[in-house]
Amino acid sequence: MAQGRAVGTTGTIGKMVAWIVGVLAVLIAVLVVFFLTFDWNRARPWIDDKVSQAIGRQFHITGDLKVGWQRPPSETGWRRWVPWPRFSAQNITVANPDWARQQYFATLDEIDFQVAVLPLLARDIVIPTINLVNPSVDLERLKDNRNNWTFTFRQSTQPSTWNLRLHDIAFAKGNIALADEITSADMQAEIDTLGQPVPIGEAMKQQEEASRKSSAEMVGKSGANKLDKQADAAAASEASAASAASAAAAASGSAPNPASTSANTSITTREGPKPPVPPYGIGWTVKGTYNKTKVSGNGKVGGVLALQDAQRPFPVQADVRIGDTHIALVGTVTDPAHLAALDLRLWLQGVSMAHLYPITGVTLPETPPYATEGRLVGQFRQEGSVFRYENFTGRVGRSDLNGSLVFAGRKPRPLLSGELVSNLLQFSDLAPIIGADSNASKAKRGEETKQPSNKALPTEEFKTDRWKAIDADVKFTGRRIIKDPDLPITDLYTHVVMTNGVLALEPLRFGVAGGTLASNINLDGSATPLKGRFSTQARHLKLKQLFPNVKTMQSALGEVNGDAALSATGNSPAALAATSNGEVKALITDGTVSRLYMEAAGLNVANVIYEKLFGKRDVKINCAAADFVATNGVLESRVFALDTDDAVINMDGHIDMKTEQMDLGIHPHTKGFRVFSLRSPLYVKGTFKDPHVGVNAGALAVRGGAVVGLGLINPFAALIPLIAPSNNKPLPCTQMLADMRAAPTAPPAGQKQRAKAAPAYMSSDAAAGGAARAQAPKKSAPASPAPASAAQYRGS
Structure with a gap:
């Protein structure tokens, strides 16, 4: 009797399983028929509305919406007999914000993809590939930083229990346009898949x-x-x-992947x-x-x-x-x-x-x-x-x-x-x-x-x-x-x-x-016009190396040392030079120079000829100093003097950096008796691009006239104007070097350089042998101490 009940129970279970399988088969058949026969275009308004709410933009499918079934492209075994649904939609648009100049943010001729069925049981939406046909995207940004590629997605209060896994996107061609008012960009790009992969x-x-x-x-x-x-x-x-x-x-045991060696x-x-x-x-x-x-x-x-x-x-x-x-x-x-x-x-x-x-x-x-x-x-x-x-x-x-x-x-x-x-x-x-x-x-x-x-x-x-x-x-x-x-x-x-x-x-x-x-x-550069400050130090410049291609200077000894302090305003090098104020100082210490140069500077004709033929002597530089003051772009020579055993040379005048013109006078004074000397002031004039160096024609004309006049009286008397008497009054070198110890100063940018008193040794006309020609302002200003003496320069 128990055995009969067991057989009955087994038969009941078998019938139930058969009914379940039958019902499932019918349901699957109904679903298949439904999917195959249903007009999915009737679902477009619902899909458009849901997507529009999710992305915060108007979304529309204006073409056909279809659902079909296909066998899996890559599954094996029994899984390949479980068909996957394939979705396709045509003519899709995503609207732009109202302020954008283009109507659509994106357009797409067609999209189609398959969804794996079995992962849906685990709430995984697996899409192996999405195929896009002629996608086009318009990117825009305004000057106020508003852009159309930032979407406001609707946030759910509950975390989603579904996971989306997209493996690949395939497309034939696509277009991207960018209009950016911030960078003034207006560009169009075309994208396409390569015919075959290209290794890096x-x-x-x-x-x-x-x-x-x-x-x-x-x-x-x-x-x-x-x-x-x-x-x-x-x-x-x-x-x-x-x-x-x-x-x-490799030594640490973390050898690279073999593939990484390629x-x-x-x-x-x-x-x-x-x-x-x-x-x-x-x-x-x-x-x-x-x-x-x-x-x-x-x-x-x-x-x-x-x-x-x-x-x-x-x-x-x-x-x-x-x-x-x-x-x-x-x-x-x-x-x-x-x-x-x-x-x-x-x-x-x-x-x-x-x-x-x-x-x-x-x-x-x-x-x-x-x-x-x-x-x-x-x-x-x-x-x-x-x-x-x-x-x-x-x-x-x-x-x-x-x-x-x-x-x-x-x-x-x-x-x-x-x-x-x-x-x-x-x-x-x-x-x-x-x-x-x-x-x-x-x-x-x-x-x-x-x-x-x-x-x-x-x-x-x-x-x-x-x-x-x-x-x-x-x-x-x-x-x-x-x-x-x-x-x-x-x-x-x-x-x-x-x-x-x-x-x-x-x-x-x-x-x-x-x-x-x-x-x-x-x-x-934060100021208008630009304000500039400049300080310069020249240290241990060798005389002979300053003139590398002048043969007669290669035996010269001595160093040039100097300092400069300038301030200026202006937005170019020329404008800065034209408004510069400050001081420039330099001196030569412990040097010698070619005697030929000194005789030529004094226009001592006989001595020049002699030195050319026989002389190779150098003369000692007792001292040499230059002191310029810059006022609104004009460099005035306060001191420019050279003292050697053979001659004293002074220079005066100015250099205008605004007009780029020079007007300098060079005054040679010989030491010792000179015959056939045309001693006369020299000049340097003209512009920076076209300077002219020459002899003062007026002084030479007076001396030449004297030669002619005396020649008419007595031919030997004509030599008298060409004989230069000795001028044995040297420069006060000690005082010059002491005065040069005061460091150059410059006023704040845009202010005029304050006048300074003339150096003490310039109070005596005889002391400088003519150096008093350089007119110095009388108003004094405090000087800053600085290491500018000859000894200190040597130790710099």
Whole structure:
């Protein structure tokens, strides 16, 4: 009986299972029939409304909405017999905000995708691929920073229990337009999938070849070849460091993945091997304008599948021209959705580094055409991003440039810091920095202001409006300067500091004639007009090295030491010179000079001929001093005197830096008896660009008239005017050197230099042998003590 009940129970269960299976089969059949026969276009209003509420924008499907069934594309075993639903919709639009100039933020001809069925049981929505047909996106931003790509998504009070996993996005072509009023950008980009994946190593090689051809266009083939050698040397150093890092990693037991050793799949740096880099899958081209400058370019990025892993480097490549600047890069972005980090090989070429300002916001000086390449690494941080252009090499004009720069996005202004070195610096390549290059060079770098043909001092204005955009702390060393043989300059060092619109060079130091010429320059660009302060020290300049190509000066001994203090206002070098106030002082200590020079300066004809034929003697310089005062751009000679055993020479007059004209008189006074002397004042007149040196014709005419008159009486008497009597009254050297101990001073920028009393020794006409011709103001001003004596100069 129990057995009968068991058989009955089993039969009941079997019937129940059969009914359940039957019901499920019917339900599945009904669902299949429903899905196949239902007009899904009737669901479009409901879908449009739900999506519009979710994204805060009007969403519409204006074409057909379909649902079908397909076998899974990649499943195996029994799973491949479970069909997946396939959804497709045509003519989709997403509206723009009311203020946008375009009607739609995005349009799409068609979208279709499949959904895996079995993961739905675990509340996972798995979409292997979304196919997009002709997507088009319009991006807009206004000056008040409103933009159309920020959506207001409806926030649910309860966390969703469903998870969405999208594996890939496929499309044939797409278009992106950008209209940005803040950056004055109006650009259009086309995107498309590549025919086949491109490894990063191959892209690196192609970009390197293309960029080096571009470098040759900017700095010439010779410059590009030298840049190649510089870059190869830097790459060898980088590879050596990377090998050491890899060896260290292997020794510690953390050997890199074998795939990472391929140049096509990974990047190895001195920090060690990076994770394998996926290939490029999407290409793009762009054209339009940025900051009112023409833009064109192309590049590649990784496929959408590569975006899934935030820890895996995402490959990027770009080759873009913005105006006359060419920017190319190959490398990776970590977590591109949030721009966590950059690691790029970066090439830059352009007509002038100053043209990077509209693109990057980094203030750089005007330069000759340049080309650089190096590694750009960076971290995007909320508190301030940091980017490093590491160990880059470059050519600027005909000079090399190497170093590292760091950009820190701090508040209130970013900071650019670093150290730069030029091993072979062409002196002419420094000219564009102060606008001293030719008009042809100015035109090439886009500078509209031309240098007047009659002006020697640069009139091109400083771009002080850019000085407040960024702070700077950069050191530059020019180890060897290539220049005209007549220039006794050997090297250069400067420390550039810019803070809130104030530019300082502390110091700007040149190696000159075996000594140094060091200046501290402060330019306050926050004021209008610019206010400048300058202090200069010349130390141990060797006389013979100051005139390297003058044979008669090569036996000269002695040093030139001096100090200057000036202040000025104006927005160009010429304007600063034209308004300068202050003092300039210099003296020569413990020296000798060619006697031929001294006799020629005194126009002692017989002695000049004798020295030319037989003389090789040098004469001792007892003392030599120069003291100029600058008042509103006019340099007046308070003292300019040279005393030797053979002669005393004085100079007076002025130099007008506003008109760039000179009017100087040179007065020689011989010591000892001279026959056939045409001793007469000399002059230096004219402009800086066209100076004239000659003999005072009036004095010579008087002496010549005397020769003729006496010659008519007695031929031997004609020699009397040509005989120069001895003038054995030397300069008061001790007093001169004592007076030179007072350091030069300058008033605040924009104020006139206060007059000072004449040196004590100038109160006696005889003491200076004519030095009293230099008229000095009578009003006195306190002098500041400074180490300017001969002994102190020797010890500097």
